Amino acid sequence: MKDTLATASPVISAQGVNLVFQTGDGPVHALKDVNLTINKGDFVSFIGPSGCGKTTFLRAIAALEQPTGGTLTVNGMAPDEARRGRAYGYVFQAAGLYPWRTIAGNIKLPLEIMGFDKAEQAARVERVLDLVDLAGFGKKFPWQLSGGMQQRASIARALAFDADILLMDEPFGALDEIVRDRLNEELLKLWARTGKTIGFVTHSIPEAVYLSTKIVVMSPRPGRITDVIDSPLPRERPLDIRDTPEFIQIAHRVREGLRAGHSDD
Amino acid sequence: MTRATPILAVLALILAVWYLAVPMANIQWEVDQAARAGTPTNPAGALGAVLPQTALVLANPDLIPATYAQERPVLPAPHQIVEELWKTTAGTKLSSKKNLVYHGLVTLTSTFWGFVVGSLLGIVMAVMITRSRTVEMGLMPWAIISQTVPVVAIAPMIVVLSNSAGLGEHLGVENRLVSKVIIAAYLSYFPVLVGMIKGLRSPDPMQLDLLKTYSASEGQGFFKLRLPASVPYLFASLKVGIAASLVGTIVGELPTGAVEGLGARMLVGSQFGSPIMVWAALFAAAILGGVLISIVRLAEGLVTRRMGVRA
Incomplete structure (x- = not known):
């Protein structure tokens, strides 16, 4: 199973992606040398403190931002081309209905x-x-x-x-814990039923570990990837999986990754 | 009932102050009349140095009733104005030049067309300005300057110019109507312009990004997001706009020697020294303004209910 996924063609591929914003205070390095491959059917979480570029990377995949260097492809195309081909659906933090x-x-x-x-x-x-x-x-x-x-x-x-890809930018960030748990559970069911590839930005370690097959840990100044964790958890996940040793172990590794990123600055 | 209570309380207060003010405003004339007829009156006394009118009223209490019934009072009492309103509406033939309803309809016609022209102009300008930075820089300063020029100063020039250009003949209507509509539109386009610009720009960046993820065109963004988002702003400014249009029309009727319209009634009233007539026309204009704003509010209710705003 794991092998077929690994050999599946990459849906999103980033090689040496850089993104620099020109601001009034000088250039801000939002993404530095980001390398990442997301395969079909992956559930990938991006986690990190604010300013680590997780949202910027998601927006670059959606062609809402333009990388200033490197190669980024979605379904083998440039992001804006992929967008015109209805490659992804985007969910923002606010419902925005x-x-x-x-x-x-x-x-x-x-x-x-x-x-x-x-x-x-x-x-x-x-x-x-x-x-x-x-x-x-x-x-x-x-x-x-x-x-x-x-x-x-x-x-x-x-x-x-x-769209085959669902990009979600902290979609449950504004909701309370109980609602959030239920929506996470439902999101997993939805993912299982539809087989979408999901990119999911979050602040929450338990949320990232509970949902993802792949957890991308990022850190700020400059925004970069410090760790990529392939989750050993099964795809079927009841809520109480969060009390298992495997879950706690992954959460610990994510926390370590976040801390390591922070000690750099 | 509870909603009406504060309104009625304020109304009662205004009426009380008004009725107290009437004798003070009109007493001098009564005292002069009495003196002329040889009837003895009392001088103002010591208090007269500070509050001459009040002192005169207090010194001659028997003259107070007459101050409420003068034919040309400095300040007419509310009941005199109501009486005049009744006499010049229900009590006169509709076709008569003395009927306020007739004059009100003349004013209403110009107000309506001024409002229509002004609102359309405001909306079209707002659309152009929000679509192009260049247009904004070119038009916006002129729009603001246009509102710093007093209308009373510019109104006579508009009348003269539109008359000499014969605009009315081209459009097949009276010249006087054309100039009044121009003045009314001149006043009413601005609030609509400002409100619409704000409304068309009200969608937040996230909503604009969402449309971008659908690869939506500019036109789709305009009709599906910007335009519906601007509706609440539009109605807020239409209420200001229609009141401004009424003011513009009345100002347009004042200096132009117009013989019809509420503004003309005000002018005639002051020329013939008939304050009651001026006040009656003023009340009629206020009532007309209230009715017009209520109509816009009603339309707003209908539209916003269809747009799902909670009742």
């Missing part, structure tokens, strides 16, 4: 822009609402839903146009 559209209307937004016909739009809305466990909520307006439900709707919106 349009308050003037119903939940179904919000999920239709990318479908309208991409030119799906009406019948197809309706069918897809039904399907993804079901996928995120929001069936029957299509006619509600965002303010009628809780924060967790809104974020699930935004995930449905990212899934609606069948």
Whole structure:
């Protein structure tokens, strides 16, 4: 199993990626010599303190930022080309639903822009609402839903146009612990059902270890990768896996990696 | 009922102050009249040095009732204005030049067209300005300067220019209407412009990024995000805009020798020394303004409810 995954063609590949922002205080080295390969079906978490470039790297994959050096490919293409080919769906920290559209209307937004016909739009809305466990909520307006439900709707919106990659930038960061646990569990089920490749930015060590097949530990000034951990945990993960020695061991290694990154500056 | 209580309390306070002020404003004339008729009156006394009007009222309490019933008072009492309003609306034929409803409709016509023209101009300018930095730098200073020029100064020039250009004949309407509409639009476009710019720029960077991840075009971003996001801002500025349009119309009616409209009534009233007539026209304008803003608010309610705003 592990072998077939390793030989699968890389979905995202970064070689010596550098990204420098020009700011009023001079250049900021947001990403320095980032090398990473993400294979099809991987669940990759990016973890690190603020300023370590984890969000910037995710945004570079999405072609929302331009690397200033190195090679970055998505599905073997340049990121902006991949975007035009609907390679990924992006989930932001805030749900960002349009308050003037119903939940179904919000999920239709990318479908309208991409030119799906009406019948197809309706069918897809039904399907993804079901996928995120929001069936029957299509006619509600965002303010009628809780924060967790809104974020699930935004995930449905990212899934609606069948991108193979799901990029998530701290999607549950603004939610409380209990809601977060449940959404993490649901996200794993969703991942198992759809076989998407997921890039997931987080601040939380337990979240990263619980969700990922691959954990990328990053550190700031300049933003860089300090450790890449291939998780030995099985793909089926009940919530209480977090009390097993393996889980605690990986969490410990992540924490060590974060600490090592910090002692550098 | 509870919602009406604060409004009624303020109204009661205003009326109380008003009724107290009326004798002070009008007593001098009553005293002069009495003196002319040879009826003895009392001088103001010691207090007169500090508060001459109050002292005169206190010294001649028997003259107070008459101050509420003068034909040309300095300050008419509220009931006199209401009486005049009633007489010049319900009590007069609609086609008569003395009917305030007739004059109100004349003012309403210009206000409406000024509002339509001004709002459209404001919206179109805002769209252009938010789409291009160059247009913003070219237009925005002029838009701001346009509002620092007093309308009363510019209104007569607009009247003269639009008359001599014969704009009305080209459009098939009265020249006077054209100049009033221009002045009203001149005042009402600005709040709409400012509100719309703010509204079109209200979507946050995250929402713009989201559209980028869909490879959405500029046009799609405009119609699906910027335009709907600007609606609450638009209605806030339309309420200011329609009031400004009414003010513009009345100002346009004042210096132009207009014979119709609430502004003309105010002018005629002051020329003929009839303050009650001026006040009645003023009240009519205030009522008209209130009604117009209520209509915009009603439209806002209908639109925002359709856009899912919580009731």
